[in-house]
Amino acid sequence: MYYLESILVNKGDESRFPYNIPAFRTMGRMVFDSPITVFVGENGAGKSTLLKALAIKLNLPAIGSTDLESDETLAGFQTFSDSIKLSWRNRAYRGFFFRAEDYFGFVKRLRSLDQELKGDIVDFEKRLSGTGLKLAVGAVHGQKEALQRRYGDLTQVSHGEGFLKVLQGRLQSEGIYLIDEPEAALSPQRQLALFSLIKNLAENEGCQFIIATHSPILMCLPKAQLFQFDDTVHRVSYEETEHFTILKNFLNNPEAFLRYL
Numbered sequence: 001m002y003y004l005e006s007i008l009v010n011k012g013d014e015s016r017f018p019y020n021i022p023a024f025r026t027m028g029r030m031v032f033d034s035p036i037t038v039f040v041g042e043n044g045a046g047k048s049t050l051l052k053a054l055a056i057k058l059n060l061p062a063i064g065s066t067d068l069e070s071d072e073t074l075a076g077f078q079t080f081s082d083s084i085k086l087s088w089r090n091r092a093y094r095g096f097f098f099r100a101e102d103y104f105g106f107v108k109r110l111r112s113l114d115q116e117l118k119g120d121i122v123d124f125e126k127r128l129s130g131t132g133l134k135l136a137v138g139a140v141h142g143q144k145e146a147l148q149r150r151y152g153d154l155t156q157v158s159h160g161e162g163f164l165k166v167l168q169g170r171l172q173s174e175g176i177y178l179i180d181e182p183e184a185a186l187s188p189q190r191q192l193a194l195f196s197l198i199k200n201l202a203e204n205e206g207c208q209f210i211i212a213t214h215s216p217i218l219m220c221l222p223k224a225q226l227f228q229f230d231d232t233v234h235r236v237s238y239e240e241t242e243h244f245t246i247l248k249n250f251l252n253n254p255e256a257f258l259r260y261l
């Protein structure tokens with residue numbers, strides 16, 4: 001099962017952002033033939049720009065400290081988002097947008113939620129007594145324990161450990177997920193753990209993923225449909241990407257590269 005069938009990026013003023021990005025001058029329709037879509041390309045090619053505009057268009061919640069509407073870093077993307085036309089196969093009602101940098105905002109959000117819950121307990125203790133107090137405090141403890149079970153204590157783990165934990169805790173069946181450079185925090189081993197998580201959710205749980213990445217590991221996700229952003233936006237295989245070939249050649253013979261660098 002996947003949800004979004006295609007998007008159509010309409011033309012705009014090529015002298016201004018984002019239509020001044022070469023990829024968007026000719027982009028047109030992008031058709032999704034797989035539950036996993038991967039955006040690849042050089043820095044500045046436009047991958048995140050399209051992902052952000054799409055997240056706004058899909059009205060997805062952000063996993064950070066601020067919602068998309070109040071996120072100042074997304075202020076310039078509304079017009080671009082408005083110019084995108086969506087075509088659904090089935091409408092998805094669950095999903096989120098997650099960027100590598102949103103992780104710390106999420107930890108902050110969890111911390112303030114925890115403070116609020118502690119405040120609720122203090123408040124109940126002042127206002128209630130007997131069974132009423134017991135029930136109210138029990139309900140708050142229930143919420144605290146549910147958060148603890150889902151994410152553990154994110155203040156006591158590394159960035160990469162916590163990042164993966166958040167994704168494991170938030171990804172659910174039958175959702176559409178837009179993820180920007182998840183590999184930024186992850187070791188190769190944890191990229192493989194994420195690979196396995198995404199593969200399982202796409203194959204067995206009816207999820208659709210659109211991921212911008214520089215990770216050759218994630219580019220190899222089974223049946224992933226890769227779009228290369230350069231002068232145009234076009235389909236490629238992972239073997240054709242520079243990420244894959246440069247890394248492969250480098251690892252095969254680092255000395256050969258070092259002679260020229």
Ligand SMILES: Nc1ncnc2c1ncn2[C@@H]1O[C@H](COP(=O)(O)OP(=O)(O)OP(=O)(O)O)[C@@H](O)[C@H]1O
Nearest residue numbers: 017021041042043044045046047048049050076212
């Ligand atoms: N809000 C903005 N206003 C003007 N230009 C922007 C804005 N955001 C990004 N750009 C420019 O648009 C281009 C594409 O940026 P984008 O972040 O989409 O690239 P990317 O392909 O995701 O790159 P990377 O792999 O480095 O994340 C860049 O040249 C960038 O400087």
